[in-house]
Amino acid sequence: MGEYLCREHFIEYFERRVYETIRHFQLIEEGDRVAVAVSGGKDSLTTLYLLTKFSKELKSEVFGVAVDEGIAGYREYKLQALSKLANDLGVKIFIGRFKDYFDMTLDEAVERLRGKGMKIKPCSVCGVFRRFIMNKMARELGATKLATGHNLDDEVQVFVMNALKAHIEGVEREGINSRTTGEGLVPRIKPLYLITEKEVLTYTLLKGIHTPFVECPYIVYALRHPIRHWINHVEDETPSFKYKVLALKELTRKLLPKPLEGAQRCLVCGEPSSRPVCKACLFRAYLDKDFEHRLIQKISLYEASKRLKSDF
Ligand code: SF4
Numbered sequence: 001m002g003e004y005l006c007r008e009h010f011i012e013y014f015e016r017r018v019y020e021t022i023r024h025f026q027l028i029e030e031g032d033r034v035a036v037a038v039s040g041g042k043d044s045l046t047t048l049y050l051l052t053k054f055s056k057e058l059k060s061e062v063f064g065v066a067v068d069e070g071i072a073g074y075r076e077y078k079l080q081a082l083s084k085l086a087n088d089l090g091v092k093i094f095i096g097r098f099k100d101y102f103d104m105t106l107d108e109a110v111e112r113l114r115g116k117g118m119k120i121k122p123c124s125v126c127g128v129f130r131r132f133i134m135n136k137m138a139r140e141l142g143a144t145k146l147a148t149g150h151n152l153d154d155e156v157q158v159f160v161m162n163a164l165k166a167h168i169e170g171v172e173r174e175g176i177n178s179r180t181t182g183e184g185l186v187p188r189i190k191p192l193y194l195i196t197e198k199e200v201l202t203y204t205l206l207k208g209i210h211t212p213f214v215e216c217p218y219i220v221y222a223l224r225h226p227i228r229h230w231i232n233h234v235e236d237e238t239p240s241f242k243y244k245v246l247a248l249k250e251l252t253r254k255l256l257p258k259p260l261e262g263a264q265r266c267l268v269c270g271e272p273s274s275r276p277v278c279k280a281c282l283f284r285a286y287l288d289k290d291f292e293h294r295l296i297q298k299i300s301l302y303e304a305s306k307r308l309k310s311d312f
Helices: 007-024 042-058 075-089 098-102 106-115 122-140 152-164 168-173 197-207 224-237 241-255 279-287 289-311
Strands: 033-037 061-068 093-097 145-147
Touching: 007 042, 007 197, 033 042, 033 122, 042 061, 042 075, 042 197, 061 075, 061 098, 061 122, 075 093, 093 098, 093 122, 098 106, 098 122, 106 122, 106 279, 122 145, 122 279, 152 168, 152 197, 152 224, 152 241, 168 241, 224 241, 279 289
Parallel strands: 033 061, 033 145, 061 093
Antiparallel strands: none
């Protein structure tokens, strides 16, 4: 931004920027029922706060969906902060638990991952399970949009991680709104896409939006952890580095072909998936012997019925 602003003008600038982003990219339209994915962190609380504030003007409806992964000493504190803000705003929050959907908490899943040599990292399982629950809950609650609190820093970090892994599909997928709108997938929007993490932090401090400073114990396993430090270091040395990376990301996405519309349904759970069996079911089978057995049975039945059909 490159300007010094007083409290009042900073708040005005911040809110206007988010509002104009929503308008410019048509993230929310009249009549939308917006589910805000809230973790209880500063970004998602800010998103919930602002979308509620703008809902009258945007003629939309807002509610929150949260996921309790079952991370002891972390998630309960974040959910407390969320419940306080939701109460103040008078917004309804719906909570989905890993235990109910996958029959294991993340803490239990991590124990099993450890037993298997940690070849798969906790954040990979957590991210896939969380996206699964968020989309399913939002859809079942009648949401027409699913808003997340991803800010500019998150987007730059994910882009760099995807670039380092040569994961072009990931680059394509992570825009300000989702370009795939297959059956069963609630379109995702990111109202804080053009706002830096520092700006969000400043806004929450000025507005008194509180979240406890607790960190997930599994963050140390995430590739994002060192990448984040590296990007912040380069930004300190070269101001506006993050904006340039975001611009590069957008240019790259423009050159990539739009993905084919319409995800298929997972053979096992029936949820939208880009492959015959969704990643959530594959991870669950990896961590749970009984579920693995059920998954194999379903796939064998499917293969047998396919063979039968082709024989007649
Ligand atoms: Fe899940 Fe990783 Fe985030 Fe912890 S740091 S909540 S494990 S994605």
